[in-house]
Amino acid sequence: MTYQEGLNQIDKATQKITEANQLIIDSIMNAFLFTWQWWIALVMLVVPWIIWGIFRERESSARIFSAGLLVIVLTEILDTVGVSFGKWAYPVKVIPVATLNFSFRLSVLPVLVMLLLQWKPRFNPYIKAIFFGGFSAYVGLPTLAIIDLYKKIDWNFTYSFFILTLLYLLAHWFSRIDTFKNIENVNR
Template sequence: MTNTTLIYDTYFEKQRQLNDEKLQIWMDYTLFSWRWWLGVFLILLLIGFWIKFRKKESTDRLLYAGLFVAIFSSFLDMIGDFLGLWDYRYEVFPLASNYLPWDLILLPISMMFFIQVKPQISPIIKAVVYSTLSSFIGLPLLNWIGLYKPLDWKYLYSFPILIIIYLAGSYIASRKDFEKI
């Protein structure tokens, strides 16, 4: 057995032990807590909101944009969590290192809603408004209720990232290719 193999084996054993400990903490302190129920409620509420208020004729193009937002924000969230920039304390699903109601539900659905409402307004203006609400109201609210803890991160850092994500999602939703379908 090589030294590198031994190092990886040791690392993965430690990781497995930490995952077991995290699962136990989640089962003892998170599952069915009010913060866990809040996450479940957010998921159900926002999906119901989307189903009821989406523009039916725009569903496909908006879902493409929402899927991009969900995947990209989850990817960035995993990087930030891995680098120790922030932490989530009450995950709805213990196997994820990010707060899935935020990445997979709240950001994509709110962004799809923003894209479909007042389409005549410049996407740049909407991106700035969206990013302001998410960065300076949404994240501090998640921090205040104990779901999110910035460790080496400031809300301001999220502002330009969310602008870029919004503009990319808006671009995907406005592609002319969707009109050919």
């Protein structure tokens, strides 16, 4: 394949992606919008952040929020890869974008991580990570599947367990970096 043939093939692929996105938008706007599943997804998008705003520890919220942002970025990347390779899908979405599930990735997961990070901060992070990975993979995802907010195609919940457990441990490590301690000491 020549360079120009590659560019032409990318143009064709982009057209197919655009057509697929339009099918998804049509489905969401004409079949899913304002269904009870859509409302649950909306609540999942908004309520965790309200809970975070109420229960966050003000003196360490920047440090913990930074770890939450890390979770958002990493889950965004991993989820986009998984959806792109047909491992799972998100049929009902609040916002009609093909690969995105804002409710779970950008709200529930990071807020749960942030709350766990600030709850008993000296508690064993490995136990918290296993709890987070287990609860998210074996309770959260199957529940989302039952209500059509998640569709497992070619994936095993155990893979999600290991990924989410490691994700929590990474967020824990990130939230404990010395730079944050220096910043918090300066601000006091």
